[in-house]
Amino acid sequence: MKILSFLTLSCFLLFNCTSPKKKASSGVIEITDGWVRPTKAGKMSAAYFKLKNETATTDTLLRISSDVTSTTQIHESFETDDGLMGMREQKFVALPKGETIAFKQGGLHVMIIQPDLDLVEGDSVTLTLQFSSSKDLEISLPIKASGN
Numbered sequence: 477m478k479i480l481s482f483l484t485l486s487c488f489l490l491f492n493c494t495s496p497k498k499k500a501s502s503g504v505i506e507i508t509d510g511w512v513r514p515t516k517a518g519k520m521s522a523a524y525f526k527l528k529n530e531t532a533t534t535d536t537l538l539r540i541s542s543d544v545t546s547t548t549q550i551h552e553s554f555e556t557d558d559g560l561m562g563m564r565e566q567k568f569v570a571l572p573k574g575e576t577i578a579f580k581q582g583g584l585h586v587m588i589i590q591p592d593l594d595l596v597e598g599d600s601v602t603l604t605l606q607f608s609s610s611k612d613l614e615i616s617l618p619i620k621a622s623g624n
């Protein structure tokens with residue numbers, strides 16, 4: 477062990493060589509298939525997309541903000557025992573590495589609450605996603621009547 481340390485140190489001193497670098501994580505969190513439902517100013521809309529965590533670690537989606545309202549929430553739809561649909565706010569969403577989390581109708585979605593302006597088909601909405609590890613992601617999603 478001492479010899480190895482000595483050799484490493486010598487190597488560094490003599491040749492300024494470095495130990496093999498850990499491959500920098502080039503993975504990113506990728507967003508695809510995004511869209512936002514049209515609505516009138518002051519009403520409600522929702523944003524849907526797929527989030528793929530291609531980084532080397534599990535990350536967490538902490539917060540989403542938007543350029544069309546000061547109030548966005550991460551919601552999850554659920555069905556009650558009576559067959560009624562409800563929504564509950566999610567404080568965060570875990571993004572296991574290598575996995576894709578779908579925000580979709582009837583499931584996770586971004587609630588866009590009381591937008592300042594009409595959300596008109598053909599326009600777009602900017603969302604900023606904040607994660608616990610990855611850098612903020614800013615995305616522009618088209619406003620359209622359905623995800624198809």
Ligand SMILES: [Cu+2]
Nearest residue numbers: 551563585587
């Ligand atoms: Cu909702």
